Amino acid sequence: MATARRSGLVDEVIGRLRTAIAAGEWPVGERIPTEPELVALLGVGRNTVREAVRALSHSGLLEVRQGDGTYVRATSEVSGAIRRLCGSELHEVLQVRRALEVGGARLAALNRTEEDLTTLSDLLARRDRAHAERRTGDFAHIDAEFHLAVVRSGHNTLLAELYHGVTEVVTASVAATAEPSGDIAAIGHSGLLEAIEAKDAELAAAEAGGFLDELLATQTRRRAEDR
Numbered sequence: 258m259a260t261a262r263r264s265g266l267v268d269e270v271i272g273r274l275r276t277a278i279a280a281g282e283w284p285v286g287e288r289i290p291t292e293p294e295l296v297a298l299l300g301v302g303r304n305t306v307r308e309a310v311r312a313l314s315h316s317g318l319l320e321v322r323q324g325d326g327t328y329v330r331a332t333s334e335v336s337g338a339i340r341r342l343c344g345s346e347l348h349e350v351l352q353v354r355r356a357l358e359v360g361g362a363r364l365a366a367l368n369r370t371e372e373d374l375t376t377l378s379d380l381l382a383r384r385d386r387a388h389a390e391r392r393t394g395d396f397a398h399i400d401a402e403f404h405l406a407v408v409r410s411g412h413n414t415l416l417a418e419l420y421h422g423v424t425e426v427v428t429a430s431v432a433a434t435a436e437p438s439g440d441i442a443a444i445g446h447s448g449l450l451e452a453i454e455a456k457d458a459e460l461a462a463a464e465a466g467g468f469l470d471e472l473l474a475t476q477t478r479r480r481a482e483d484r
Contacts, residue, residue, distance in 0.1 A: 318330060
């Protein structure tokens with residue numbers, strides 16, 4: 258019985274930590290409170306906190322750095338798994354993006370609502386403003402929000418949840434290819450929005466695939482030059 262109660266308490270702490278991470282209480286890349294601080298914050302024992310942190314580390318949400326602390330690696334297990342699989346290999350991340358976003362754009366054109374169009378238009382305007390003002394960090398985050406909104410406009414819950422799980426990886430890939438002074442950052446998405454608005458599924462898919470093909474071609478060229 259004691260073991261069962263302990264297991265249940267660990268699961269409860271895992272749930273509370275997972276909720277805090279997903280809500281952005283501790284953003285990706287930031288260090289979470291120390292073990293003693295978590296003990297006081299959660300009102301549980303040191304061993305319970307240690308087991309919960311270990312479990313979230315194994316699932317990819319946290320990263321324990323010996324002698325430095327524990328950092329948020331991802332906001333979901335899906336994102337954590339993608340980060341482990343892709344690592345820092347931008348080419349593979351872009352391939353994953355293409356696979357998800359082409360289908361997402363096609364569904365968005367078929368299923369979008371007027372509310373979806375308003376959201377997409379607002380995000381695109383914010384994205385373009387960030388680009389014009391050379392705010393690279395903001396540009397990366399808003400661009401990722403725009404692509405997530407496109408996928409959500411398809412109203413396929415499973416696809417939207419899967420894409421949401423890789424949002425951190427997508428943002429990182431955008432940041433890596435989004436120097437405002439370069440040609441890649443100048444790739445516009447107005448054609449994609451217009452195709453979705455016109456309910457042209459094939460054009461929307463072509464627009465989504467087209468700019469990612471440009472990014473993939475650029476990365477292929479850079480990899481060849483580095484060899």
